[in-house]
Amino acid sequence: MTNDERAIITVLGRDRVGILAGITAVLAEANVNILDISQTILQEFFTMIMIVDLKESSLAFNELQEQLKEKGKDLGVQVTIQRADVFKFMHRI
Template identity: 45%
Template sequence: MKAIVTVVGKDQVGIIAGVCNRLAQYNINVLDISQTVMEGYFTMMMVVDLTLCDTAFEALGRSMKDYGESRDLSIRVQREDIFNAMHKL
């Protein structure tokens, strides 16, 4: 199963490394990543593979959200199919 991870917040050192390390703790592989900084604000979108993750999806989402809040970031994890359905024209 794939998921979409979005990260938004004020730019700071180590955001990508921190998020990727946190995902690696759950055996989650990053398949694709796009990030940018606009006027001091960092945004990142990642496609990740949850195949080897044995943590419940809701618990994973909560953990990533809590991690983000500890760094003053907004981190959201969505199932790929739901993300695609929400963004269909």
């Protein structure tokens, strides 16, 4: 699989019930496939990293970004979605 269609979603904030459910609901609605999830609590902060496949996404990148941001606001967490290339470029040659 190429990196072109992959994006990374990071969710940072105070832990509470329903964060994962909330975010994945947005993704399911947009037909975005979750490839992998990592979740930890770092110094009381809920940290979730998801790698997703946007190939079949029904939303444009910026629309998905907007919806995730909105959902993050509801949940009191910060949600970021970035194309995976960013991390590849920064950490690998």
